Amino acid sequence: MPEAELTKDPFGANRGKTLKEQGAILSTRIKKHIHEKYYIPPYRPTNRNWEMTFASLGYNRRTIEKFWRIFCQINHCSGAIQLDHFLEHFGLDWTPWTERCFKHFDTTGGGDVDFLEFMISVWNVCTFKIDSLSNFTFDMYDLDLDGELSIPEIERMVNELFGEGGGKQCLREAIEFAEARGGALNLNSFIAFTGSHQLLLFPIF
Numbered sequence: 001m002p003e004a005e006l007t008k009d010p011f012g013a014n015r016g017k018t019l020k021e022q023g024a025i026l027s028t029r030i031k032k033h034i035h036e037k038y039y040i041p042p043y044r045p046t047n048r049n050w051e052m053t054f055a056s057l058g059y060n061r062r063t064i065e066k067f068w069r070i071f072c073q074i075n076h077c078s079g080a081i082q083l084d085h086f087l088e089h090f091g092l093d094w095t096p097w098t099e100r101c102f103k104h105f106d107t108t109g110g111g112d113v114d115f116l117e118f119m120i121s122v123w124n125v126c127t128f129k130i131d132s133l134s135n136f137t138f139d140m141y142d143l144d145l146d147g148e149l150s151i152p153e154i155e156r157m158v159n160e161l162f163g164e165g166g167g168k169q170c171l172r173e174a175i176e177f178a179e180a181r182g183g184a185l186n187l188n189s190f191i192a193f194t195g196s197h198q199l200l201l202f203p204i205f
Helices: 003-008 019-038 048-056 061-075 083-090 096-105 115-126 130-141 151-162 168-179 187-196 198-204
Strands: 148-150 184-186
Touching: 048 115, 061 083, 061 115, 083 096, 096 115, 096 130, 096 151, 130 151, 130 187, 148 151, 151 168, 168 184, 168 187, 168 198, 184 187, 187 198
Parallel strands: none
Antiparallel strands: 148 184
């Protein structure tokens, strides 16, 4: 290959192509990149049950389409939100707590969050009050589903919320509160405790 040709096209990829043809190839690649990175497909309702659920939650079409765009931005138009999408979009580090939150939103246990699960999660989070936030936390840490938080479950909850060794005062007071009630907290007791010890739920905010 002559030296002049090597200088013009060192890899020979565009050998024989005019500048106009090379420009068209470059333009096509740029358009493809922009499309893949920024294009969000329009929302098209295809599931009647989903639409009925959205209506029962008070979502109108404009709101659904707005959250559809956010949903697609989070998952990069892949169709469902994975744990790494969740952490990346919200600027979160992986912790046992953030993974547990994600799994709580993944109501089917499929390992990802589809648009229905996303919309229900948005509604739940946006309507939280201190007692419903307590309820949410209680449900996540009642690991054996017996309707109570045992002392080991309380210890796990505090360690995951504050990090290993953190929240020592909260943990001590929660254990004392539980021991005074037979060694466990039912939902009403837990709500009463978090009502007077809101620092326990502070890491969630």
